[in-house]
Amino acid sequence: YQVPNWSGGWFRVSDKGQVDVTPSPGLHAPLRAIVDEIVNRGESLPVILRFPQVITGRVKHLNEAFGKAIAEYGYSGHYQGVFPIKVNQRRVVVESVAAAGYDYAHGLEAGSKAELALCLAQKMHPDALLCCNGFKDDGFIKLALWGRTLGKNVVITIEKYSELDRILKQAKALGVKPAVGVRFKLHARGSGQWEESGGDQAKFGLNAYELLRVVERLKEEDMLDSLVMLHTHIGSQITDIRRVKVAVREATQTYAGLIAAGAQLKYLNVGGGLGVDYDGSKTTFYASMNYTVGEYAADVVYTVQEVCKAREVPEPVIVSESGRALTAHHAVLILPVVDVTGPTRDLEDLPPASEDSHQIVKDMEEILGNITGRNYREMYNDAVGDKQTLHNLFDLGYVTLQDRARGEALFNAILRRIAKLIQNEKYVPDELEDLQKVLADKFICNFSLFQSLPDNWAIQALFPIVPLDRLNEKPTRQATLVDITCDSDGKIEKFIDLRDVKATLPLHEPGSRPYYLGVFLMGAYQDVLGSAHNLFGKVSEAHVTVRPGGRFNIDLFVRGQKARRMIESMGYEEPMLRDAIEDQADAALKVGTLSTDQEQELLDDYGEELLGYTYLEYEN
Numbered sequence: 227y228q229v230p231n232w233s234g235g236w237f238r239v240s241d242k243g244q245v246d247v248t249p250s251p252g253l254h255a256p257l258r259a260i261v262d263e264i265v266n267r268g269e270s271l272p273v274i275l276r277f278p279q280v281i282t283g284r285v286k287h288l289n290e291a292f293g294k295a296i297a298e299y300g301y302s303g304h305y306q307g308v309f310p311i312k313v314n315q316r317r318v319v320v321e322s323v324a325a326a327g328y329d330y331a332h333g334l335e336a337g338s339k340a341e342l343a344l345c346l347a348q349k350m351h352p353d354a355l356l357c358c359n360g361f362k363d364d365g366f367i368k369l370a371l372w373g374r375t376l377g378k379n380v381v382i383t384i385e386k387y388s389e390l391d392r393i394l395k396q397a398k399a400l401g402v403k404p405a406v407g408v409r410f411k412l413h414a415r416g417s418g419q420w421e422e423s424g425g426d427q428a429k430f431g432l433n434a435y436e437l438l439r440v441v442e443r444l445k446e447e448d449m450l451d452s453l454v455m456l457h458t459h460i461g462s463q464i465t466d467i468r469r470v471k472v473a474v475r476e477a478t479q480t481y482a483g484l485i486a487a488g489a490q491l492k493y494l495n496v497g498g499g500l501g502v503d504y505d506g507s508k509t510t511f512y513a514s515m516n517y518t519v520g521e522y523a524a525d526v527v528y529t530v531q532e533v534c535k536a537r538e539v540p541e542p543v544i545v546s547e548s549g550r551a552l553t554a555h556h557a558v559l560i561l562p563v564v565d566v567t568g569p570t571r572d573l574e575d576l577p578p579a580s581e582d583s584h585q586i587v588k589d590m591e592e593i594l595g596n597i598t599g600r601n602y603r604e605m606y607n608d609a610v611g612d613k614q615t616l617h618n619l620f621d622l623g624y625v626t627l628q629d630r631a632r633g634e635a636l637f638n639a640i641l642r643r644i645a646k647l648i649q650n651e652k653y654v655p656d657e658l659e660d661l662q663k664v665l666a667d668k669f670i671c672n673f674s675l676f677q678s679l680p681d682n683w684a685i686q687a688l689f690p691i692v693p694l695d696r697l698n699e700k701p702t703r704q705a706t707l708v709d710i711t712c713d714s715d716g717k718i719e720k721f722i723d724l725r726d727v728k729a730t731l732p733l734h735e736p737g738s739r740p741y742y743l744g745v746f747l748m749g750a751y752q753d754v755l756g757s758a759h760n761l762f763g764k765v766s767e768a769h770v771t772v773r774p775g776g777r778f779n780i781d782l783f784v785r786g787q788k789a790r791r792m793i794e795s796m797g798y799e800e801p802m803l804r805d806a807i808e809d810q811a812d813a814a815l816k817v818g819t820l821s822t823d824q825e826q827e828l829l830d831d832y833g834e835e836l837l838g839y840t841y842l843e844y845e846n
C-alpha cells in the first residue's frame with residue numbers, strides 16, 4: 227500500500243499491522259481504534275475522520291520551509307501564505323488553518339462573496355492578507371472595502387481590466403482607500419491535470435498591455451500606491467518543479483517591469499499549485515510531484531531573489547496560495563465493506579454436470595481437470611472459446627439456464643486455477659495480463675463516490691486506499707471497489723502504484739469482524755465538490771485529537787445529513803411528505819390492506835427513515 231511513500235510521515239503502519247495517524251513525533255493513534263470507538267457510541271458509518279493537528283502541522287511545515295529558505299539565501303523580504311478557502315471551507319479546516327497560521331500572519335483567500343463573508347468573520351493576524359480573487363460585482367467589492375475599515379489587510383485582485391473601474395468607483399463612494407492586486411496571465415504553464423489554468427488562453431488575468439494600463443490609470447488617479455500585489459497562478463497540483471521555476475521567473479520579471487513602470491508593489495503572489503504526492507512515486511505523473519515542500523520553497527525564494535538582484539529591484543514579500551498541500555492530509559474517509567461479489571464468490575454447490583449436460587459444459591469440465599503449468603495458455607484459449615460458444619448456444623435455445631450457470635462457474639474456476647499457476651511467473655502472456663482484473667472481486671463499500679470522492683469520478687484522481695488493520699497479513703483477494711449508488715460509474719478501478727496505475731487493490735478476505743478501508747489524502751476539494759446523487763448526503767465526521775500514549779479524543783462528532791434534509795433540498799417539505807403518506811395509509815386502512823396497528827408502525831418507520839442517515843445502516 228506504499229504508506230511510507232505517500233504519507234509524508236502523517237500516517238504509519240504499526241507493528242500491530244494497523245494504520246496509525248501520527249500528527250507529530252511521539253503522537254500516534256490507530257485509526258481502527260477511533261472507528262471502533264465511534265461505532266461503540268452507536269454512530270453509523272461511513273465517517274470522515276478529521277485531524278486538526280495534521281492541518282496545524284502542514285501549516286507549520288510550509289511556513290517553516292519558506293522561513294528556512296529565506297534565512298539560507300539571506301532574502302530580505304519574508305513569506306506570507308494565504309489559504310484559498312475554496313479548497314475546503316469547513317469550519318474546522320478554516321479555523322485550524324487560521325489558528326495555526328496566526329503567528330506566521332498566514333492569511334486567507336476568498337473567491338466569491340459568500341467566501342469573503344466567511345473570511346471577514348475570522349480572527350486573523352493584523353498583517354495577514356485577505357486576498358479577494360475571482361470575478362467581482364459591486365457588492366463583492368464593497369464588502370472587501372468594508373473589510374479594510376475593519377482593520378483587515380484585504381487585497382482585491384483584478385482578474386479582468388474592467389474590474390478596476392468598479393473598484394475605483396466603489397472606493398470613492400465609500401471613502402475607503404483600496405489595496406489592489408493584479409493577476410497576470412503568465413505564458414508559462416503548469417504541468418499535470420490543471421495545465422490549462424496558465425498560458426495565454428487562461429480564464430483569469432490580464433495581459434502585459436492591460437497590466438501597464440492599470441499602472442497608468444492608477445497614476446492618473448494619483449493612487450498608484452494602492453497597487454500592492456502582483457498575482458499569478460498556473461494551476462493546481464503542479465507535478466514538475468521545473469514548471470514552478472519557469473513561472474516564478476516570469477512572474478518576478480513582470481514584478482520588476484511594474485516596478486520600473488513606477489509601481490511600488492509590496493507582494494509577489496505565486497499562487498497555488500504546490501502538489502500532493504498521492505501515489506508516492508515522486509514523479510511528474512499527475513497524481514504525484516517530483517519535489518518536496520522544502521524544495522518548492524527554496525526554488526521560489528531563490529528564483530525571486532535571483533531576478534530581483536539582476537533587475538536591482540527590492541525583494542518583495544513572497545505570497546503563495548497553497549491550498550491542497552495544507553489540507554489534503556488531514557482527512558481520512560472510512561469505508562465499511564458491506565459485501566463482496568465477483569468471480570471468486572461463485573457458488574461452489576452447483577450440481578455436478580450430469581449425463582444430460584450439454585457437451586460444451588462437459589468440455590469445460592475437462593479443461594478444468596487438465597490444466598498444468600505447461601498447457602495453461604492453450605487451456606485458457608480453449609476456455610475463452612468455449613464460453614463464447616456456450617453463450618451463443620444459450621441465445622439460440624440449445625443450452626439450458628442450468629447448463630449456462632454451470633459453464634460460467636467452470637470458466638471462472640479455470641481462470642482462478644490459471645491465475646494461481648502464473649502468480650509468481652515473471653513473464654505473463656499478453657492475453658493473460660488482464661486476468662487479475664477479470665478475476666477481481668467487487669468489494670461493496672458503504673459510501674457514494676459522487677458525494678465523497680468526486681474527483682475520482684470526474685477526473686480520475688487517485689487516492690491511496692488502505693485497510694485500517696490486518697496489514698501484517700497477506701491479502702488474498704484482488705478487488706475493485708463499488709459504492710452503493712445506483713450508478714455503474716460509482717466504482718473505483720484505479721489504484722496507486724509506484725510504476726503505473728493498478729487495476730485492482732489487494733485486500734483481505736473479510737471475516738466476522740467488520741473490515742474497514744481508509745481513503746487517505748482526501749481533505750482537499752472533495753468535501754465541497756461532492757454531489758447528492760441518489761440523495762446520499764454529507765457523511766458524518768469526527769474531529770479527533772491524538773494524545774500521548776496512543777490515546778485520542780473525539781472532540782466533536784457531527785452526524786451526516788439526514789434523509790429529510792436531502793429530500794427538502796429538492797424543494798419538498800417534510801409535512802407535505804408525511805401528509806401524503808398518512809392519506810395513503812388511511813385509504814389502505816379502508817380497503818383493508820393495512821390494519822390499525824400496522825398503520826402506526828408504518829408511519830413510525832417512515833418518520834424514522836426521514837430522520838435517519840442516508841447510508842446503509844447495518845448492525846455491526
Ligand code: PLP
Nearest residue numbers: 459462463498499547548549550
Ligand atoms: N489560487 C488560485 C487562484 C487558484 O485557482 C487555486 C486553485 O486552483 C489555488 C490558489 C489553490 O491551488 P492549490 O490547491 O493547488 O494550492
